[in-house]
Amino acid sequence: AQSVTQLDSHVSVSEGTPVLLRCNYSSSYSPSLFWYVQHPNKGLQLLLKYTSAATLVKGINGFEAEFKKSETSFHLTKPSAHMSDAAEYFCVVSAPWGNQFYFGTGTSLTVIP
Protein backbone atom coordinates (compact mmCIF):
# COMPACT_ATOMS: atom_id res chain seq x y z
CA ALA A 1 0.00 0.00 0.00
CA GLN A 2 1.07 3.56 -0.65
CA SER A 3 0.42 6.72 1.32
CA VAL A 4 1.94 10.11 1.99
CA THR A 5 1.89 12.36 5.01
CA GLN A 6 2.45 16.06 4.66
CA LEU A 7 3.66 17.10 8.04
CA ASP A 8 2.52 20.73 7.93
CA SER A 9 -0.92 21.89 6.82
CA HIS A 10 0.26 25.52 6.73
CA VAL A 11 3.69 27.07 6.25
CA SER A 12 4.40 30.78 6.36
CA VAL A 13 7.71 32.30 5.22
CA SER A 14 8.99 35.76 4.48
CA GLU A 15 9.81 36.68 0.91
CA GLY A 16 13.43 35.87 0.13
CA THR A 17 13.79 33.23 2.86
CA PRO A 18 14.05 29.45 2.30
CA VAL A 19 11.04 27.23 1.87
CA LEU A 20 10.76 23.73 3.32
CA LEU A 21 7.62 21.64 2.80
CA ARG A 22 7.83 18.24 4.40
CA CYS A 23 6.54 14.95 3.04
CA ASN A 24 6.95 11.40 4.32
CA TYR A 25 5.82 8.43 2.32
CA SER A 26 4.95 4.82 2.87
CA SER A 27 5.25 2.33 0.06
CA SER A 28 5.49 -1.42 -0.33
CA TYR A 29 7.46 -0.90 -3.53
CA SER A 30 10.09 1.42 -4.90
CA PRO A 31 7.89 4.46 -5.19
CA SER A 32 7.55 7.22 -7.70
CA LEU A 33 7.09 10.55 -5.98
CA PHE A 34 5.76 13.86 -7.19
CA TRP A 35 5.12 17.39 -5.99
CA TYR A 36 2.21 19.31 -7.51
CA VAL A 37 1.26 22.94 -6.94
CA GLN A 38 -2.23 24.38 -7.04
CA HIS A 39 -2.57 28.14 -7.29
CA PRO A 40 -5.91 29.67 -6.31
CA ASN A 41 -8.57 29.00 -8.92
CA LYS A 42 -6.07 27.25 -11.16
CA GLY A 43 -5.40 23.66 -12.05
CA LEU A 44 -2.77 21.40 -10.55
CA GLN A 45 0.67 21.71 -12.07
CA LEU A 46 3.58 19.31 -11.76
CA LEU A 47 6.60 20.80 -9.99
CA LEU A 48 8.90 17.80 -10.11
CA LYS A 49 9.00 14.02 -10.00
CA TYR A 50 11.26 11.24 -8.75
CA THR A 51 11.21 7.91 -10.56
CA SER A 52 14.30 6.05 -9.24
CA ALA A 53 16.94 8.06 -11.05
CA ALA A 54 18.91 10.80 -9.27
CA THR A 55 17.82 11.27 -5.66
CA LEU A 56 18.02 15.07 -5.89
CA VAL A 57 15.36 16.23 -8.28
CA LYS A 58 15.18 19.73 -9.68
CA GLY A 59 11.86 21.12 -10.78
CA ILE A 60 10.34 24.27 -12.14
CA ASN A 61 10.50 27.71 -10.51
CA GLY A 62 13.62 26.90 -8.51
CA PHE A 63 12.11 24.10 -6.45
CA GLU A 64 13.91 20.86 -5.71
CA ALA A 65 13.30 17.77 -3.64
CA GLU A 66 15.53 15.04 -2.27
CA PHE A 67 14.48 11.40 -2.06
CA LYS A 68 15.80 9.88 1.17
CA LYS A 69 14.96 6.20 1.36
CA SER A 70 16.38 5.77 4.87
CA GLU A 71 14.06 8.50 6.15
CA THR A 72 11.17 7.72 3.77
CA SER A 73 11.06 11.41 3.00
CA PHE A 74 10.70 13.61 -0.07
CA HIS A 75 10.83 17.16 1.23
CA LEU A 76 10.37 20.10 -1.13
CA THR A 77 12.73 23.06 -0.84
CA LYS A 78 13.47 26.38 -2.45
CA PRO A 79 16.34 28.67 -1.45
CA SER A 80 14.41 31.94 -1.69
CA ALA A 81 10.63 32.33 -1.59
CA HIS A 82 8.85 34.57 -4.02
CA MET A 83 5.39 36.06 -3.61
CA SER A 84 4.19 34.01 -6.57
CA ASP A 85 5.02 30.80 -4.67
CA ALA A 86 1.99 31.27 -2.43
CA ALA A 87 -0.19 28.26 -3.22
CA GLU A 88 -1.25 24.79 -2.09
CA TYR A 89 1.35 22.06 -2.50
CA PHE A 90 0.61 18.35 -2.74
CA CYS A 91 3.01 15.46 -2.29
CA VAL A 92 2.02 12.38 -4.28
CA VAL A 93 3.20 8.77 -4.26
CA SER A 94 2.60 6.14 -6.90
CA ALA A 95 3.41 2.49 -7.25
CA PRO A 96 5.92 1.71 -10.03
CA TRP A 97 3.21 0.73 -12.49
CA GLY A 98 1.55 4.08 -11.94
CA ASN A 99 -2.11 3.27 -12.07
CA GLN A 100 -2.94 4.85 -8.73
CA PHE A 101 -1.66 8.07 -7.28
CA TYR A 102 -2.05 8.87 -3.59
CA PHE A 103 -2.17 12.53 -2.66
CA GLY A 104 -1.26 14.06 0.64
CA THR A 105 -3.67 16.47 2.30
CA GLY A 106 -1.69 19.46 1.09
CA THR A 107 0.42 22.24 2.56
CA SER A 108 -0.71 25.81 2.17
CA LEU A 109 2.28 28.12 1.66
CA THR A 110 1.94 31.78 2.58
CA VAL A 111 4.67 34.21 1.57
CA ILE A 112 4.87 37.37 3.64
CA PRO A 113 6.18 40.49 1.87
Place this chain on the structure above:
Amino acid sequence: GAGVSQSPSNKVTEKGKDVELRCDPISGHTALYWYRQRLGQGLEFLIYFQGNSAPDKSGLPSDRFSAERTGESVSTLTIQRTQQEDSAVYLCASSLSGGEVYEQYFGPGTRLTVT
Protein backbone atom coordinates in the same frame (compact mmCIF):
# COMPACT_ATOMS: atom_id res chain seq x y z
CA GLY B 1 -1.36 22.08 -27.55
CA ALA B 2 -4.75 21.65 -25.90
CA GLY B 3 -4.78 20.53 -22.32
CA VAL B 4 -7.36 18.57 -20.39
CA SER B 5 -10.74 20.23 -20.49
CA GLN B 6 -13.72 19.72 -18.22
CA SER B 7 -17.31 20.83 -18.40
CA PRO B 8 -19.23 22.40 -16.90
CA SER B 9 -16.87 24.53 -14.82
CA ASN B 10 -19.57 25.02 -12.21
CA LYS B 11 -22.71 23.06 -11.49
CA VAL B 12 -25.36 23.79 -8.89
CA THR B 13 -27.96 21.10 -8.42
CA GLU B 14 -30.70 20.20 -6.01
CA LYS B 15 -30.34 17.27 -3.67
CA GLY B 16 -31.65 14.12 -5.29
CA LYS B 17 -30.98 15.15 -8.89
CA ASP B 18 -28.52 13.36 -11.18
CA VAL B 19 -25.49 15.17 -12.62
CA GLU B 20 -23.09 14.35 -15.40
CA LEU B 21 -19.57 15.75 -15.56
CA ARG B 22 -17.44 15.62 -18.68
CA CYS B 23 -13.71 15.30 -19.24
CA ASP B 24 -11.80 15.62 -22.51
CA PRO B 25 -8.25 14.30 -22.04
CA ILE B 26 -5.16 15.24 -23.99
CA SER B 27 -5.11 13.49 -27.34
CA GLY B 28 -2.95 10.37 -27.20
CA HIS B 29 -3.17 9.97 -23.44
CA THR B 30 -4.39 6.45 -22.77
CA ALA B 31 -4.77 6.85 -19.00
CA LEU B 32 -7.54 8.92 -17.45
CA TYR B 33 -8.27 9.56 -13.78
CA TRP B 34 -11.10 11.13 -11.82
CA TYR B 35 -10.53 12.67 -8.39
CA ARG B 36 -12.69 14.47 -5.86
CA GLN B 37 -11.37 17.40 -3.82
CA ARG B 38 -13.46 18.52 -0.91
CA LEU B 39 -12.93 22.01 0.44
CA GLY B 40 -9.56 22.29 2.17
CA GLN B 41 -8.67 18.66 1.58
CA GLY B 42 -6.42 16.66 -0.68
CA LEU B 43 -7.42 14.74 -3.75
CA GLU B 44 -9.42 11.57 -3.35
CA PHE B 45 -8.99 8.98 -6.09
CA LEU B 46 -12.26 7.88 -7.68
CA ILE B 47 -11.63 5.86 -10.83
CA TYR B 48 -8.92 5.09 -13.37
CA PHE B 49 -9.22 4.14 -17.05
CA GLN B 50 -6.36 2.63 -19.03
CA GLY B 51 -6.95 2.00 -22.71
CA ASN B 52 -9.44 -0.79 -23.27
CA SER B 53 -8.78 -2.47 -19.92
CA ALA B 54 -11.46 -2.75 -17.27
CA PRO B 55 -11.45 0.45 -15.21
CA ASP B 56 -10.19 0.53 -11.64
CA LYS B 57 -13.31 1.61 -9.75
CA SER B 58 -11.90 1.01 -6.29
CA GLY B 59 -12.17 4.66 -5.27
CA LEU B 60 -15.85 5.21 -6.06
CA PRO B 61 -17.50 6.06 -2.73
CA SER B 62 -20.90 4.52 -3.44
CA ASP B 63 -23.00 2.93 -6.17
CA ARG B 64 -24.45 6.36 -6.90
CA PHE B 65 -21.17 7.14 -8.66
CA SER B 66 -20.31 5.73 -12.07
CA ALA B 67 -18.06 6.67 -14.95
CA GLU B 68 -17.62 5.75 -18.55
CA ARG B 69 -14.99 6.38 -21.15
CA THR B 70 -15.41 6.18 -24.90
CA GLY B 71 -12.32 4.47 -26.25
CA GLU B 72 -9.35 6.63 -25.38
CA SER B 73 -11.23 9.91 -25.49
CA VAL B 74 -13.95 11.64 -23.54
CA SER B 75 -15.07 10.42 -20.13
CA THR B 76 -18.21 11.18 -18.15
CA LEU B 77 -18.65 10.90 -14.40
CA THR B 78 -22.26 10.48 -13.32
CA ILE B 79 -23.55 11.03 -9.82
CA GLN B 80 -27.10 9.82 -9.21
CA ARG B 81 -29.41 11.10 -6.48
CA THR B 82 -26.90 13.73 -5.39
CA GLN B 83 -26.36 14.40 -1.70
CA GLN B 84 -24.96 17.49 -0.01
CA GLU B 85 -21.78 15.59 0.86
CA ASP B 86 -21.13 15.23 -2.88
CA SER B 87 -20.36 18.95 -3.03
CA ALA B 88 -16.73 19.21 -4.11
CA VAL B 89 -14.47 19.98 -7.03
CA TYR B 90 -14.20 17.02 -9.38
CA LEU B 91 -10.87 16.85 -11.18
CA CYS B 92 -9.94 14.86 -14.23
CA ALA B 93 -6.38 14.06 -15.24
CA SER B 94 -4.82 12.22 -18.14
CA SER B 95 -1.39 10.78 -18.79
CA LEU B 96 0.63 8.64 -21.11
CA SER B 97 1.16 5.10 -19.92
CA GLY B 98 3.04 1.97 -20.74
CA GLY B 99 5.53 0.58 -18.28
CA GLU B 100 6.64 3.88 -16.82
CA VAL B 101 5.14 6.34 -14.39
CA TYR B 102 4.18 9.43 -16.32
CA GLU B 103 3.03 12.72 -14.91
CA GLN B 104 -0.65 13.52 -14.87
CA TYR B 105 -2.05 16.58 -16.56
CA PHE B 106 -5.03 18.00 -14.74
CA GLY B 107 -8.10 19.77 -15.99
CA PRO B 108 -9.44 22.90 -14.28
CA GLY B 109 -12.14 20.90 -12.48
CA THR B 110 -15.89 21.06 -12.12
CA ARG B 111 -17.15 22.68 -8.95
CA LEU B 112 -20.31 20.85 -7.88
CA THR B 113 -22.62 22.38 -5.31
CA VAL B 114 -25.58 20.35 -4.06
CA THR B 115 -28.23 22.47 -2.36
